[in-house]
Amino acid sequence: MRRDKPRTLADHLPLAFPAVMLVVFFVVPFGTMIAVSFFRRQQGGFYTVDFVLANYERFLTAFFGNVLGFSLLLAAAVAVCCVVLAFPFTYFLTCRARRVQVAWLIALLSVLSLSEVIIGFAWSTLLSRTAGISNLLVAVGLLDQPVALVPNFAAVMVGMVYQALPYTILVLYPALVRLDNSFVEAACTLGASPLRGFFTIVIPMLRNTIVATLIMVFVFALGAYLLPQILGRPQHWTLSVLITDQAIYQSNMPFAAAMAVFLVLISLALVGLTLLVGGRREATP
Amino acid sequence: MSGLTLQGISKHFGAVTAVDDVSLTVPHGTFVCLLGPSGCGKTTLLRMIAGLENPSAGRILLDGADMTAVPTHKRDFGMVFQSLALFPHLDVSENVAYALRIRGVAAEERRRRVDELLSLVHLPDYAQRPVSKLSGGQRQRVAIARALAVSPKLFLLDEPLSALDAKLREAMQVELRQLQQKLGITTIVVTHDQREAMTMADMVVVMGEGRIRQAASPIEIYRRPADTFVAGFIGSTNLLDVGCDGAGRAVVAGVVMPGLALPDGAERARLSIRPEDVQLAAPAAGRLAGRVTFLRDLGGTIETYVEVAGTTVVAVSTPRERPAVEAGADIGVVLPAEHCVVLRQ
Numbered sequence: 001m002r003r004d005k006p007r008t009l010a011d012h013l014p015l016a017f018p019a020v021m022l023v024v025f026f027v028v029p030f031g032t033m034i035a036v037s038f039f040r041r042q043q044g045g046f047y048t049v050d051f052v053l054a055n056y057e058r059f060l061t062a063f064f065g066n067v068l069g070f071s072l073l074l075a076a077a078v079a080v081c082c083v084v085l086a087f088p089f090t091y092f093l094t095c096r097a098r099r100v101q102v103a104w105l106i107a108l109l110s111v112l113s114l115s116e117v118i119i120g121f122a123w124s125t126l127l128s129r130t131a132g133i134s135n136l137l138v139a140v141g142l143l144d145q146p147v148a149l150v151p152n153f154a155a156v157m158v159g160m161v162y163q164a165l166p167y168t169i170l171v172l173y174p175a176l177v178r179l180d181n182s183f184v185e186a187a188c189t190l191g192a193s194p195l196r197g198f199f200t201i202v203i204p205m206l207r208n209t210i211v212a213t214l215i216m217v218f219v220f221a222l223g224a225y226l227l228p229q230i231l232g233r234p235q236h237w238t239l240s241v242l243i244t245d246q247a248i249y250q251s252n253m254p255f256a257a258a259m260a261v262f263l264v265l266i267s268l269a270l271v272g273l274t275l276l277v278g279g280r281r282e283a284t285p
Numbered sequence: 286m287s288g289l290t291l292q293g294i295s296k297h298f299g300a301v302t303a304v305d306d307v308s309l310t311v312p313h314g315t316f317v318c319l320l321g322p323s324g325c326g327k328t329t330l331l332r333m334i335a336g337l338e339n340p341s342a343g344r345i346l347l348d349g350a351d352m353t354a355v356p357t358h359k360r361d362f363g364m365v366f367q368s369l370a371l372f373p374h375l376d377v378s379e380n381v382a383y384a385l386r387i388r389g390v391a392a393e394e395r396r397r398r399v400d401e402l403l404s405l406v407h408l409p410d411y412a413q414r415p416v417s418k419l420s421g422g423q424r425q426r427v428a429i430a431r432a433l434a435v436s437p438k439l440f441l442l443d444e445p446l447s448a449l450d451a452k453l454r455e456a457m458q459v460e461l462r463q464l465q466q467k468l469g470i471t472t473i474v475v476t477h478d479q480r481e482a483m484t485m486a487d488m489v490v491v492m493g494e495g496r497i498r499q500a501a502s503p504i505e506i507y508r509r510p511a512d513t514f515v516a517g518f519i520g521s522t523n524l525l526d527v528g529c530d531g532a533g534r535a536v537v538a539g540v541v542m543p544g545l546a547l548p549d550g551a552e553r554a555r556l557s558i559r560p561e562d563v564q565l566a567a568p569a570a571g572r573l574a575g576r577v578t579f580l581r582d583l584g585g586t587i588e589t590y591v592e593v594a595g596t597t598v599v600a601v602s603t604p605r606e607r608p609a610v611e612a613g614a615d616i617g618v619v620l621p622a623e624h625c626v627v628l629r630q
Contacts, residue, residue: 182367182368182370183370183372185337185357185366186364186370186372187358187372188336188356188357189335189357189363189432190363190431190432191359191387191435192358192387193356194358200383201372204374205373
């Protein structure tokens with residue numbers, strides 16, 4: 001294929017459209033948000049144009065520190081749970097016949113089509129005392145009486161892992177399906193049991209894929225604000241819940257914007273750190 | 286029974302029969318080549334010996350012990366894969382030491398053994414290299430060293446040299462054979478290259494359509510092929526129809542062939558003779574008559590194409606014994622009975 005440097009206006013056009021869209025619908029709103037985060041809030045009104053750091057100062061309280069810490073921890077826990085569950089599942093899925101794989105992938109895609117609201121209320125019903133799965137355990141004889149499994153931290157985790165798992169599997173699938181089966185077979189001929197081969201060959205070989213998937217699920221889970229409210233108590237609310245609360249119910253746009261900017265910076269920093277650590281280990285094997 | 290014994294091994298994939306009732310005995314220290322066209326079941330047979338596929342029927346015995354149900358990782362066989370399957374996240378020494386690490390060998394002993402193996406395959410200074418920085422031949426050697434790390438009872442190789450260029454492949458064939466003789470290890474190589482099989486093997490097992498067509502030494506396979514499939518697959522050959530006359534004598538193109546006999550009860554058969562065994566002479570009565578159609582002078586050898594009763598017979602000779610013929614000339618063809626093999630149809 002011919003690859004000349006673009007010269008005329010027509011050469012630049014194919015790139016111009018996405019560039020314009022990106023500027024108009026992403027860069028401009030994000031810039032506005034950064035600007036608003038420095039504005040002064042007007043009690044009872046909206047905000048006035050100004051440059052104050054008061055919105056950022058408000059973080060430096062134990063309350064927001066705790067919420068931020070909890071949000072990051074929750075996102076990290078969801079990411080780890082998803083990868084730990086999805087990686088072996090996807091690996092064994094790729095070992096099955098093509099027909100079986102397609103059926104599973106279609107089922108997973110259909111889970112993706114469920115909205116967060118439906119997932120939230122479905123799980124809160126499933127975990128409830130009156131209609132939940134604890135009734136089944138009573139019927140089987142494992143429990144004396146039905147118990148409420150919601151709201152609590154475990155319920156938040158279950159809901160969020162359920163929501164993120166299909167993404168995790170779909171991200172891991174291409175890398176695992178391309179993995180040549182002869183690597184594991186070679187490990188077996190060298191005396192490693194299939195399980196040992198999985199841990200000493202498959203996982204180390206796909207380390208970069210695993211790290212990338214962890215980051216993706218982490219960022220995805222960081223934005224969750226509905227499930228913690230439906231399935232958790234107020235102490236399980238994430239920073240995203242607070243942002244929504246400030247922006248919509250308290251009409252404190254500058255503070256909401258400041259929190260959003262802060263969240264973006266923190267997640268960017270964490271992702272950068274992970275890549276840095278991964279990259280260094282790559283350089284010195 | 287010492288050595289590897291296959292008893293009635295079959296493998297079916299759905300309705301397809303990949304390997305069909307194969308029985309074979311391989312004494313210890315033998316170098317065996319499984320030879321055949323692609324899809325003949327040779328790789329499936331090797332994978333069953335390694336334990337990577339389960340036979341649909343039959344038994345695999347090693348020194349009399351039944352290995353059929355033993356999982357791959359407990360068989361202690363070394364294997365080199367067609368793709369080599371070197372672990373990309375490990376360097377050369379870690380690849381070679383993998384089997385030792387799995388068995389819990391101490392680090393010092395591991396290092397000593399890796400050095401020993403790498404010098405055995407002529408790669409002494411490559412221990413710390415990442416495998417991605419190796420050439421094709423070097424990767425080949427690392428895969429061989431890795432498979433030999435724990436002194437396996439059987440050394441299995443699946444088309445090990447197919448990724449190398451022709452010159453390097455020839456050199457590696459010799460090297461692999463010398464290595465096997467030095468270690469005295471029972472070795473089974475799958476190949477579709479008959480030159481490779483002739484170079485390395487003590488025993489060539491020719492397979493076709495999932496069955497063993499002939500298992501014998503290379504020279505016997507070449508000189509005494511069991512059927513037309515083997516005769517055609519190993520080297521080049523001339524195949525001629527043989528009939529019989531009223532007295533029961535073998536007849537080719539209307540000429541009685543003294544010293545040849547048809548198989549018991551057969552009225553027709555095929556005669557196989559190697560091009561270098563075909564002799565050309567002046568036309569005479571009682572001698573096959575042909576006409577030279579083409580001469581291919583390759584410098585070292587000359588191939589003479591002679592049409593005999595509708596069949597082209599190729600005769601190879603050296604320039605020293607160059608026949609004084611040219612294309613279009615009538616010529617007599619002599620097929621010495623001691624070099625002819627009569628095959629059932």
